[in-house]
Amino acid sequence: MAAILSIRNLRKAYAGGFEALKDVNLDIDEGEIIALLGPNGAGKTTLISTVCGITMPTSGSVTVAGHDILTDYRQARRLIGLVPQEIALEPFEKVINTVRFSRGLFGKGRKDSAVEDLLKRLSLWDKKDSQIRELSGGMKRRVLIAKALAHEPRVLFLDEPTAGVDVELRKDMWEIVEQLRADGVTTILTTHYIEEAEAIADRVGVISKGEILLVEDKDTLMARMGKKQLDVQLTTQLDAVPDVLAGYDLALGDEGRTLIYSYDVNAERTGITKLLTDLQKAGLQLKDVVTRQSSLEDIFVSLVHEPEAAQ
Amino acid sequence: MNWTAIRAIYVFEMARFFRTMAQSLISPVLSTSLYFVVFGAAIGSRIQEVEGVSYGAFIVPGLIMLTVMTQSISNASFGIYFPKFIGTIYELLSAPVNFLEIVMGYVGAAATKAMFIGVIILTTSFFFVDIQIQNPLAMIAFLVLTCISFALLGFIIGIWAGNFEQLQLVPLLIVTPLVFLGGSFYSISMLPPVWQTISMFNPVVYLISGFRWAFFGISDVSIGTSLMAIALFTALCLGAVWWIFKTGWRIRQ
Structure with missing residues (x-):
């Protein structure tokens, strides 16, 4: 795709x-949803603002x-x-007028049917004649989205769309x-809720201190960097990992x-069967067994702290 | 030229005016009536005619100008300051519009509101004094030009202002004195010679003089000079606005 x-x-x-922003390079395909993850102050909003024309780039190009x-x-x-991060709306204006304004401002002629469709899709139609100040925070966010979509854009930027949202x-x-x-519609969203990126994005970009550390297909990223953990709960308490089990990558937890x-x-053999057999040989009694997969959050934290892991 | 965008801004700004129509109109009408009562009736009755025009009628053009100038400035400065204050300016900056289109929308709306109020005051004055307008076309032209140029000035103030106090500062400290000293309530020829010379540096003198000429055919300076002055003032304001958008001063980092 182009x-x-x-x-x-x-x-x-x-x-x-x-x-x-330090030398950012990024290509976004038509129709994809990409999540830009990064801690506060990473440059996410600056990146969006620059692409949208709110701040001027120092150098480089965007098409x-x-x-x-x-x-x-x-x-x-x-x-x-x-859709900006902060809720910024004319408090005394009616919902429908502010959406019409956005449409006109972006050069599209007045078309009531299009505005009606949009407001209905965003569950705002009932509120179309309400003044914006009368709306709840969530409704205001919807109005922001309606305004951003009023001129039927092909690329949508959502800057932290769900920050502080239930x-x-x-x-x-x-x-x-x-x-x-x-x-x-191609969607680029910034977030620091990893859960959000995990739930909706096709690709994930990690940005930290003005640099894009990595951009990868979400599933590939999860698979490549995903480690799994097997927690074996024991009936007895151990002081150290028994010598017979020294060949395994084991750690002690929970005292x-x-x-x-x-x-x-992704390994051919996970070694679980052998481990469990060896545990039995070592005479350890098992109470419970739990497996856990590292989330995007773990990956993200490790990336931001050890950028070389991205290479 | 993105006419759709200009229209959108204009309509949106005018909606603010219509929402607060009553208060937009009551205050200028009330203050004008007060001026008529105080200056026209109480003081004016003791003043002889000014250059063949009764004092009550003489102050009408000045009063209209006074209100129209302050209204143009306050409407335009508020119009652009408010989006900055509440953050909706992001939308203007990210829209496919250039500086001229933004200015045409905001300044056009502010000037229209001021025009509207100017006309209301003129209508009000008919209830108090007997006036005839010698050059209606020139009067309208002066009114329109004044509204536009002062709305431009207001727009600049709105961009410059960092808080609501600053928004009031320029109109209060500079514009009001200039307007009062610009011959709203007197003819420049009534001043001592030194002050007459000083007055010539006040741009408002030229506007009021030209506007008064349109009413009564009398003026402090020639009509040509008045037109030149207002053209120059408009050009200066436009230049400043152009520079603001080119450099992104106070709006775009």
């Missing part, structure tokens, strides 16, 4: 000298469907919708993103009541 968004050697240094964001900004920006609304957001994918065995899910 890249709809192409970022080349993008650098952004603020007036104070702080380098928010949207082949249109440069600086020299051909009209075409480029028409294709982009942005579980139910978060699930709703994910559904909305899923619907958009069905319409062929010696649990043996923790780490293994690679």
Whole structure:
């Protein structure tokens, strides 16, 4: 698939000298959902703001469907919708008017049927004549999304769409993103909820200190870096791993009541059968056995702390 | 030119005006009526005619200008400051519009509101004094130009302002004195010679003089000079706005 968004050697240094983005390169395919993960201050918002035209790049280039964001900004920006992190809306305006405004601002003529469809899809139709200040926080977020989609963009940026949002609304957001994918909209979302990236993204990019550490297919990433753990709970307490079991990658946990065995899910042989046999030989009584797979969160934490792991 | 966007901004801004229509109109009408009562009736009755025009009628163009200028500035400065304050400016900055389109939308709406109020005041004044307008077309032209140029100035103030106090500062400290000293309530020729010379540096003098000429055919400076002055002022403001958007001053990092 062709890249709809192409970022080349993008650098952004603020007036104070702080380098928010250092040589960022990223290609995003049409129709995919990509999650940019990173701690606070990693440069996620700066990246989005630069692509959308809110901040000016120091150097490098960005194209949207082949249109440069600086020299051909009209075409480029028409294709982009942005849902900002902070709720910023005209408090006294009606929902429908603010959505119409966004549509017009992005150069699309008034089309009531399109606005009606959009508001219905976002469950805002009942509230169309309410003033924005009367809406709940969740509803306001929906209005922000409606505004971003009002001009039928092909690329949607969601900057931390579910920060401070309750579980139910978060699930709703994910559904909305899923619907958009069905319409062929490319979605780029930033988040520091790993759960979110895990739930909806096709690809995951990890950004830290202004650099993209890694961009990979979510499943590949999980598989490549995913380790599995087998926790063997014992009836007796051990002081140390018995010598007979020294050949295994074992650690003691829970004050010696649990043996923790780490293994690679992708390996031909996991060694579990042999371990369990050897445990029996060593005369250890098993109380329970649990397996755990490392989540994207574990991967993320290890990446941010040891960037070389990404190589 | 993205006319759809200009229209969208204009309509959105005008909606703010219509939402608060009553308070937008009551206050200028009330304050104008007060000026008529105080200056026109109480003080004006003791003042002779000014250059053949009754004092009550003489102050009408000045009063309209006073209100129209302050309204243009406050509407335009608030119009652009508010999105900055509440954060909705992100949408303008990410929209496929250039500086001229943003300015046309905001300044156009602010100027329209001020025009509207100007017309209301003119109508109000008919209840208090007997006035005839000699050059209606010139009057309208001056009114429109004043609304636009002062809305531009207001737009600049709104971009510059970092808080609500600053938003009030320029109108209060600079514009109000200039307007009061610009011959709203008197003819420049009534001043001592030194002050007449100083007044010539006040841009508002030219606007009020030209506007008054449109009403009564009398003016402090020639109509050509007035037109030049307002054209220059508009050009300066436009230049400043162009520079603001080019450099992203106070709006884009």
